[in-house]
Amino acid sequence: MYIGQAAHRSGTTIKSIRHYEAIGLLPPARRRGNYRVYDQHSVDLLSFIKCAQQLGFKLKELQAAFASQNGQPLSWVQAQQAITNKKQEINDQIAALTQRHAQLVEFESSLHHAWENCALEGP
Template identity: 35%
Template sequence: MRIGELAARTGTTKDTIRFYEKIGLVSGQRLANGYRDFPPETVMWLHYVRTAQTLGFSLAEIARTGDALRQAPDTAEALSALFEEKVRVVDARMIELTALRAELTERIGTGCPLRPSQHPH
């Protein structure tokens, strides 16, 4: 299918699809007339990409695991390890954000909140 149809069927833009193609998330063949032609399974794949982004996966992470996901996109086993790793990343980020929040709260009303903190952490 051509890029316009793919964009319409996936709720993306042609520019997004071109970008995804540039970074290797999707691939299409060039027809003799220069148009891109994408296989029908690209629709489902782009839905996976969008869902993965919603779940906090970066495009780099999706690209890195893309081949494995394309082979078995619906199996719990294939995805569980990825989700477990993402939970660990989220947990670590939550700890960082909690510390950042405490630091910001401590600086409220100090008169010069950009000076180094007086309390070692």
């Protein structure tokens, strides 16, 4: 299939496909004259990349995972490890945001307390 059909089937754009090829996420397509020709494996890989991005993976993270494959398809074990790492990253962010929220609540309370003291001691 040509690039337009691969883009449509994977839910990506032609521009994205060209970009993924340029940065090594997608192997270069076979050529039929001046046209790129993609197979179902490429469409599956494009769908995987799109889904991973929607779940918070950065292209650089995907590049690192794919680079360790030396041209071989990403294995389930490696995909699972990448998912585990991303979940831990999100848990760390949640913990940091929870702590920041608690600090803001405490700060707000201290400001409110100081304001009440000033209002009581006023002229």
